[in-house]
Amino acid sequence: MSRSAIIDAIRRNKPAAPAPLPGIPVFANDGADMLETFIATAETGGSQVIRISDSRDIGTALSIRFPDAGIIASPLLFIDTHINLEAVQNPAELEQVDIAVIRGGPGVAENGAIWISEADCMHRVLPFICQHLFVLLDPAGIVQNMHQAYERIRIEKQGFGVFIAGPSKTADIEQSLVTGAQAARSLTIFLTAFSDSK
Amino acid sequence: MMEHAQKASRFIENESRTDWHDASLWFIRTKRDRVAHNIPEWEQLRELASQIKDNVLANLDAYLEQFEAQALKNGVKVHWAADAEAHNRIVHDILAGHGVRRLVKSKSMLTEECHLNEYLSRQGIEVVDTDLGERIIQLREEPPSHIVMPAIHLKKEEIGELFYEKLHTEKGATDPAYLTEAARRHLREKFVGADAAITGVNFAVAETGGVVVCTNEGNADMGVHLAPLQIHCMGIEKIIPRAADLGVFTRLLARSATGQPVTIYTSHYHRPGPGREMHIVIVDNGRSAQLGRPDFRNSLKCIRCGACMNTCPVYRRSGGHSYGYTIPGPIGSILTPGIDLKKYGDLPFASSLCGSCSDVCPVRIDIHQQLYRWRQVVVKEGGLPLVKRLVLNGAAWMLSRPAVYGFFGKLMRKAMRRLPRRFLYNRFNEWGKGRELPEPPRQSFNEWHKQNRSRS
Numbered sequence A: 001m002s003r004s005a006i007i008d009a010i011r012r013n014k015p016a017a018p019a020p021l022p023g024i025p026v027f028a029n030d031g032a033d034m035l036e037t038f039i040a041t042a043e044t045g046g047s048q049v050i051r052i053s054d055s056r057d058i059g060t061a062l063s064i065r066f067p068d069a070g071i072i073a074s075p076l077l078f079i080d081t082h083i084n085l086e087a088v089q090n091p092a093e094l095e096q097v098d099i100a101v102i103r104g105g106p107g108v109a110e111n112g113a114i115w116i117s118e119a120d121c122m123h124r125v126l127p128f129i130c131q132h133l134f135v136l137l138d139p140a141g142i143v144q145n146m147h148q149a150y151e152r153i154r155i156e157k158q159g160f161g162v163f164i165a166g167p168s169k170t171a172d173i174e175q176s177l178v179t180g181a182q183a184a185r186s187l188t189i190f191l192t193a194f195s196d197s198k
Numbered sequence B: 001m002m003e004h005a006q007k008a009s010r011f012i013e014n015e016s017r018t019d020w021h022d023a024s025l026w027f028i029r030t031k032r033d034r035v036a037h038n039i040p041e042w043e044q045l046r047e048l049a050s051q052i053k054d055n056v057l058a059n060l061d062a063y064l065e066q067f068e069a070q071a072l073k074n075g076v077k078v079h080w081a082a083d084a085e086a087h088n089r090i091v092h093d094i095l096a097g098h099g100v101r102r103l104v105k106s107k108s109m110l111t112e113e114c115h116l117n118e119y120l121s122r123q124g125i126e127v128v129d130t131d132l133g134e135r136i137i138q139l140r141e142e143p144p145s146h147i148v149m150p151a152i153h154l155k156k157e158e159i160g161e162l163f164y165e166k167l168h169t170e171k172g173a174t175d176p177a178y179l180t181e182a183a184r185r186h187l188r189e190k191f192v193g194a195d196a197a198i199t200g201v202n203f204a205v206a207e208t209g210g211v212v213v214c215t216n217e218g219n220a221d222m223g224v225h226l227a228p229l230q231i232h233c234m235g236i237e238k239i240i241p242r243a244a245d246l247g248v249f250t251r252l253l254a255r256s257a258t259g260q261p262v263t264i265y266t267s268h269y270h271r272p273g274p275g276r277e278m279h280i281v282i283v284d285n286g287r288s289a290q291l292g293r294p295d296f297r298n299s300l301k302c303i304r305c306g307a308c309m310n311t312c313p314v315y316r317r318s319g320g321h322s323y324g325y326t327i328p329g330p331i332g333s334i335l336t337p338g339i340d341l342k343k344y345g346d347l348p349f350a351s352s353l354c355g356s357c358s359d360v361c362p363v364r365i366d367i368h369q370q371l372y373r374w375r376q377v378v379v380k381e382g383g384l385p386l387v388k389r390l391v392l393n394g395a396a397w398m399l400s401r402p403a404v405y406g407f408f409g410k411l412m413r414k415a416m417r418r419l420p421r422r423f424l425y426n427r428f429n430e431w432g433k434g435r436e437l438p439e440p441p442r443q444s445f446n447e448w449h450k451q452n453r454s455r456s
């Protein structure tokens, strides 16, 4: 009832002149050093970026970054964890997670964001509810800008997907920037080639 | 009528606070300029965004149908609401069907516009706004004063006092990090205990049937992924045709809004999680009528970035609450007259027509030109206050009669020097309020011209 009334009203009222849908250029320039740009923008956005040459060293890198790590959760098999994510029924149980380690990509050089899909986290809420988030990103998966990122992914492939560009933030109190609003307090990006960690 | 002017004059009574408000917003405007100038194709992106939205408006019916079909295929339930009342009823029906008692909500100007919170509270449902700024104003029981930074009008001392009362923080505490941490703990309890989550929608992609929500705090996702039921409320104009269009809009939105290169979280929801439900409510509430006004339909291209507010010299010095509507500032002033010309007819006049809003708008809405056009509609409909109307009618009569004009000119040049102030500055002189009249010249241009020509 409302549906047809709304559609009819739109049909009656919409502009008659055709307005063609423009094509969207990619705006990429070949010479740019995407890795350096990515690191710089991610750090400006409040992320920590750590390069790791062998992904088997991730456990060590984790314990250096957070010596009193607390409860670690990860769907990645090569990470030592304290929680069996597959056994978790109610996502609210994940409130106790201190550190979550997941894989992501592509990364976006212009804004330091990383695409993370449902398949990367097992539980959709994991990258948000944990206190500290660690994302493994393959440097080969860094693109220059959002146009290229959307070319690489299919947003509807998973039921949920998100670009994350830093720790949870707010400036709602007198414009002072505070990290750790409702979701993860920090974001650490491990730059490491994936192929050897599968 | 003239509500804005009255509220604004109360706002500026506190001069140092007005300056502080002005400077806070101008700071955000300068941040926006810095990040925008880093993108060589910035102007091209604005033009693309504008063209995409033109295409959306010209094909909105078809895109909505496509969006609905895709969403249904994804296992999403889609609802249509002709107005605010229908929207509130639909949302309540969904919640009641699931026995929801506790609801968390992320920022949504649409649900503000529909007064959903009040409606649901009356039905006994607890509604918690989870964006920090929105939670602050909800606890203060006042409306947002800005669409991106709802509590931009408040000082940290006021927020500290509020949190001391409501969240039992330490008396006198004003440190933003401490207060944010207190809110984090409070809100995490609410997230974990919620039966349902509602979000607004930044973009709805026709091609894929999914919705995109942008936040910095991660509050939309905390709500949606913890609660078994998710509802997304969107105006019909939120549609974009393709996933690729998100590249354009995500590059523009945060840069225009807060000067960040992108929001921290850009979340794409397409299907409910296993064993869960996802609903989308599509709302008209006057938008299709605005689409039928050729002079004003461009206002529907708005992506709610707030840049026009941050740059507006009137908004910055009068505050969001002076506009008396959920969406204040320049964009609010072109949306509201279409909703209620009598009630909001003064808002198109709350502008210097400097055009700064149109210069920063990421979708290139001709905001200041629409303000100017609304003024003509208001005058035609007899919406000017009596005094201004009489004076302008008098002026029109006089200006079309050169002899009368010459006579009164001579008279006033003398009179203005001699008359006491109260004859010149009183309630019949709308233009003398808060301004000084110019010093009257000794002679008119006509007299000067005659004199100088006869000399040569």
Ligand code: SF4
Residues within 6 Å of the ligand: B256, B301, B302, B303, B304, B305, B306, B307, B308, B309, B331, B357, B360, B361, B362, B363, B364, B365, B367
């Ligand atoms: S009118 Fe333009 S500048 Fe103002 S909020 Fe909308 S998109 Fe932003």
